[in-house]
Amino acid sequence: MRLERSLMGAKPSLSVRNTADLQLEFSSFRDPSGFLFWSGGEIFRCVEQHYQRQFQHTSDSGLYASCVKDGLLLPFEHSSRDFGLAQCHAVLKPALLPQITYPYEWCFDQLKDAALLTLRVHLRALEHGMLLKDASAYNVQTLGAGRPCLIDHLSFDFVAEHGAWPAYGQFCRNFLAPLALMSYIDPGLGRMMQIHIDGIPLELAARLLPISTRFKMGLQMHLHLHGRMVSKHGRAKKKAKFRNLNIEQLVALTRSLERTVAGLRPSRRMTEWGDYGSHSNYSCRASEAKLAAVRQMAEQVRPRVIWDIGGNDGKYSRALAGIAQRIVCMDSDPLAVNQNYMACRNGGIANVIPLIVDFTNPSPGIGFANQERPALEKRGKPDLAMVLALIHHLAITHCLPFSFIARYLASLCRHLIIEFVPGHDPQVQRLLLNRKNVFEDYTEDRFREAFSKYFSILHEAPVADIDRKLFLMQQRST
Amino acid sequence: MKSWVALLGVIAFVAVIFPTAAYAYIDPGTGSLLAQMAIASVLTLGAAIKFQSQRVKGFLKSLVRRFRR
Numbered sequence A: 001m002r003l004e005r006s007l008m009g010a011k012p013s014l015s016v017r018n019t020a021d022l023q024l025e026f027s028s029f030r031d032p033s034g035f036l037f038w039s040g041g042e043i044f045r046c047v048e049q050h051y052q053r054q055f056q057h058t059s060d061s062g063l064y065a066s067c068v069k070d071g072l073l074l075p076f077e078h079s080s081r082d083f084g085l086a087q088c089h090a091v092l093k094p095a096l097l098p099q100i101t102y103p104y105e106w107c108f109d110q111l112k113d114a115a116l117l118t119l120r121v122h123l124r125a126l127e128h129g130m131l132l133k134d135a136s137a138y139n140v141q142t143l144g145a146g147r148p149c150l151i152d153h154l155s156f157d158f159v160a161e162h163g164a165w166p167a168y169g170q171f172c173r174n175f176l177a178p179l180a181l182m183s184y185i186d187p188g189l190g191r192m193m194q195i196h197i198d199g200i201p202l203e204l205a206a207r208l209l210p211i212s213t214r215f216k217m218g219l220q221m222h223l224h225l226h227g228r229m230v231s232k233h234g235r236a237k238k239k240a241k242f243r244n245l246n247i248e249q250l251v252a253l254t255r256s257l258e259r260t261v262a263g264l265r266p267s268r269r270m271t272e273w274g275d276y277g278s279h280s281n282y283s284c285r286a287s288e289a290k291l292a293a294v295r296q297m298a299e300q301v302r303p304r305v306i307w308d309i310g311g312n313d314g315k316y317s318r319a320l321a322g323i324a325q326r327i328v329c330m331d332s333d334p335l336a337v338n339q340n341y342m343a344c345r346n347g348g349i350a351n352v353i354p355l356i357v358d359f360t361n362p363s364p365g366i367g368f369a370n371q372e373r374p375a376l377e378k379r380g381k382p383d384l385a386m387v388l389a390l391i392h393h394l395a396i397t398h399c400l401p402f403s404f405i406a407r408y409l410a411s412l413c414r415h416l417i418i419e420f421v422p423g424h425d426p427q428v429q430r431l432l433l434n435r436k437n438v439f440e441d442y443t444e445d446r447f448r449e450a451f452s453k454y455f456s457i458l459h460e461a462p463v464a465d466i467d468r469k470l471f472l473m474q475q476r477s478t
Numbered sequence B: 001m002k003s004w005v006a007l008l009g010v011i012a013f014v015a016v017i018f019p020t021a022a023y024a025y026i027d028p029g030t031g032s033l034l035a036q037m038a039i040a041s042v043l044t045l046g047a048a049i050k051f052q053s054q055r056v057k058g059f060l061k062s063l064v065r066r067f068r069r
Helices: A026-030 A049-060 A063-069 A108-127 A168-184 A187-195 A202-208 A211-215 A217-233 A247-262 A284-301 A315-319 A334-347 A391-397 A402-412 A426-431 A444-452 B002-017 B028-068
Strands: A022-024 A034-039 A042-048 A076-078 A088-094 A130-132 A140-142 A148-150 A156-158 A305-309 A326-331 A352-356 A384-387 A415-420 A455-462 A469-475
Touching (some): A049 A130, A108 A168, A108 A187, A187 A352, A211 A217, A305 A315, A334 A352, A402 A444, A402 A455
Parallel strands (some): A326 A352
Antiparallel strands (some): A130 A156
């Protein structure tokens, strides 16, 4: 049997003795130094023979150990299992990540933390005569809010083998450009990373950024000037002459990038939900009663993974952090997600993962064959989904029929906590203020009817002080 | 400080006069390498100027102190 290295066949296929239970991780086809594969529900990383020198030096110099100790690199152990992979110098068993997330789902501060982590690892590598040969944002994952770590153990290479930092352009496209756009134009522009999988072209970012950024030393050098030089020299017909940079110059370059990234601040632009707390019509008592009811319902189903869909600033996710192993709190508003991220980071809440996700347009599969970066629902599903104070937005703002919402939720989760907001609720009236009310079907009876097709109602509870209702539902067995 | 302003001026001028057209056959690697060489040189030059100016300042201060005594 043969395990194909990649769809394109750009890499040699693997000769293995027993591949019955080995499955190549599709997304690792770009890495020339090794690849990831799955076996028995566990993930492994093959270190190719030709990467042996680099791998040995990174291990022997203590670079791996120091990065793992300081939480900069995903912990791993050497696997003693024999997979029969002839081209592997070693097989590593990295720790399993709680949830795979992608840069276009991150808020400003999460991307900024990932950028600073990448630069810290690069500086650490320089101290050991190595450098980071890749600076892709996809190589950073989070072990919890404020705890980013590099997951690619084969990103290190000898400084002596490169005249300059080979990942400089990649760093600027993957981190600096989206951060600058999120900071100076709109916090939602991180979603541009979904279109530009290799990072936002610097020329494009430079054209979009306000002229004031040309007078910021770091942005002028690393983004505007850099973008112009990429455009000018990228189409040159003559071979360019390069001069090697010494370690001091590489450190100076990295420190300058560090100062530039650290100097970027999240956009102050207010968004619809950025100040949700003061605009919602919940009294303090109603809010506490709702939280108590949601907690009681969640405890009843003992979920391992919760998705808080439309979770806004993550108030309910953080309150329930103690009852689940992991809570993915998703909202379409980048400022609300950023608030949640900072609250989790400052509060040391590691198992709440804030993400920018629009429930009506969730992250699709992107990249080669639409498989390189899988869709959100392909990266793990929840045991319990919470849909609180969202149904009126879905049904009225987005014109989604109850049956569509119910069917999609049933495809995601076994248990559901959903809040029904009645038509006479002030928030619904606000939505209908300047539009024709064509939503006669927006009633509790229709809601029950549509959801009962896919779920059975286990428990329902009115929220005190406010005419809304919470439902705990369980998917009907098919 | 003045040297930094001058450097920024030079960089801004260079940035403005370069053409902006984009082509499908662009190799981003070459431009990135050349850009970082230019930027690293500017940064180390700036650091050297700062270091030297601090040394000169320190020397002048010590002269002033000696003169006052």
